[in-house]
Amino acid sequence: MSYQGIIETYKALLKIPDEMKAVTLLEGNTPLIPVPAIADQLGGDFDLRVKFEGLNPTGSFKDRGMTVAVSEAAHRGAKTVICASTGNTAASAAAYAARAGMRAIVIIPAGKVAAGKLAGAIAYGADVIQIDGSFDDALSLVVSISEKHPIALVNSLNPFRLEGQKSSAFEICDVLGDAPDWMALPVGNAGNITAYWMGYKQYHEVKGTSLPRILGVQAAGSAPLVLGHPVEKPETIATAIRIGRPARGEEALIAASESNGYIMAVTDDEILKAQKILASSGIWVEPASAAGLAGLVKEVNAGKLNLCGKKVVIICTGHGLKDPDVITGQFTKPQAVKAELTELERIILNG
Numbered sequence: 001m002s003y004q005g006i007i008e009t010y011k012a013l014l015k016i017p018d019e020m021k022a023v024t025l026l027e028g029n030t031p032l033i034p035v036p037a038i039a040d041q042l043g044g045d046f047d048l049r050v051k052f053e054g055l056n057p058t059g060s061f062k063d064r065g066m067t068v069a070v071s072e073a074a075h076r077g078a079k080t081v082i083c084a085s086t087g088n089t090a091a092s093a094a095a096y097a098a099r100a101g102m103r104a105i106v107i108i109p110a111g112k113v114a115a116g117k118l119a120g121a122i123a124y125g126a127d128v129i130q131i132d133g134s135f136d137d138a139l140s141l142v143v144s145i146s147e148k149h150p151i152a153l154v155n156s157l158n159p160f161r162l163e164g165q166k167s168s169a170f171e172i173c174d175v176l177g178d179a180p181d182w183m184a185l186p187v188g189n190a191g192n193i194t195a196y197w198m199g200y201k202q203y204h205e206v207k208g209t210s211l212p213r214i215l216g217v218q219a220a221g222s223a224p225l226v227l228g229h230p231v232e233k234p235e236t237i238a239t240a241i242r243i244g245r246p247a248r249g250e251e252a253l254i255a256a257s258e259s260n261g262y263i264m265a266v267t268d269d270e271i272l273k274a275q276k277i278l279a280s281s282g283i284w285v286e287p288a289s290a291a292g293l294a295g296l297v298k299e300v301n302a303g304k305l306n307l308c309g310k311k312v313v314i315i316c317t318g319h320g321l322k323d324p325d326v327i328t329g330q331f332t333k334p335q336a337v338k339a340e341l342t343e344l345e346r347i348i349l350n351g
C-alpha cells in the first residue's frame with residue numbers, strides 16, 4: 001500500500017485515542033541523505049547523514065506533530081486551534097486546520113518571522129495576529145486563551161505534538177537498522193529534542209535498538225538552556241529558535257543528560273557558515289536548521305568530539321525557502337547584462 005503518513009505508519013506506537021481519524025498531508029518519511037563531503041571536511045572517517053525535515057508538506061518537522069495534534073483536536077470536536085509561533089508551527093497549524101475544516105489562529109512576534117513562514121500561514125487561511133512582544137510572550141498568551149475558551153492549543157506543550165514528532169526517531173532507526181551514535185539538532189522551545197528522546201527510548205524498549213547521544217544546539221543569543229536561566233531579550237538570525245523561556249526546557253536537559261550528550265550554543269556566524277556547508281552538498285535549510293551541523297563542526301574542531309567510525313545524524317528541521325532573505329540579503333544584485341551572446345560570453349568566460 002502507498003505511504004499513508006505517520007499516524008497510519010506508526011499508530012501501534014503512538015498514544016492516541018482509538019478510532020481517531022487522521023488529518024494528514026502524508027507528512028514524514030523524509031530522506032536520510034548521506035553527506036560524505038561534509039564528513040570529509042570534518043576530517044572524518046565516519047557516516048554522516050542529514051535527516052531533511054524541510055521536505056515535509058509545509059516545509060518543516062512541525063507537520064509530524066501537527067497531524068496528531070489537529071487529528072486529536074478534531075476527534076474531541078474542537079472547531080478552532082491556536083498556537084504561538086516563530087513561524088513554522090504557524091504554517092503547519094494553518095495547513096492541518098485547513099485540511100480539517102477548522103479555524104487556525106496564530107500569534108507571532110511582529111517583525112521576527114521569516115517571509116516564507118508568514119506567507120504559508122496566510123496562504124493556508126489562518127488568522128494571523130502579530131504581537132508587539134516575543135515568542136515567549138505569545139506562548140503565555142495562547143496558553144491563557146486555551147484555558148479560558150474552547151480553543152485547542154497546538155504548541156508542543158500539547159503532548160500529542162510530541163507523539164507525532166517522535167516518529168522521526170523511528171524512521172531514522174528503520175533506515176539505519178539501529179539508532180545513530182550521535183544525533184545533533186537545533187533546540188528552541190525544546191519540544192523536538194524531547195520528542196526524539198521519547199522515540200529512541202520507545203524503540204529501544206520495543207525493538208531493542210540502541211540509544212544515541214544527543215547534541216542539542218541553541219543560538220548563542222537565545223541559549224537559556226546553556227546559560228541556565230531564561231533570556232529576557234533573545235536575539236539570533238535563526239528566528240525559528242529565538243526563544244528565551246523554552247516550554248520543555250527541563251525535559252530537554254534530561255534528554256541531553258540521559259543520552260549522555262549535552263546542549264551547547266553556537267554564534268550566528270557559525271550558523272550561517274553551517275548553512276553554506278549544507279548548501280554546498282545540495283541541501284538548503286533555513287538558518288535554525290543549520291544549528292545542528294554548526295554545533296558538530298564546533299565540537300569536532302575543538303577536539304571535543306571524536307566521530308571516527310561513528311554513525312552521525314544531523315536533523316535539518318526546515319527548508320531554506322522558508323527564509324530567503326537571509327541569503328539574498330548577503331548578495332548584491334545579480335549582474336545585469338544585455339541579452340547578447342558576445343556580452344554574455346565576455347562575462348562568463350572572464351569568470
Ligand code: F0G
Pocket residue numbers: 060062084085086087088089090156186187188189190191192193240241286288289317318
Ligand atoms: N528548527 C526550526 C526550523 C523550528 O521552526 C524550530 C521551532 C526549531 C528548530 C526548534 O524546535 O522548538 O521543538 O526546540 N520552531 C517553533 C515554531 C518554535 O513556532 O515554529 P523546538
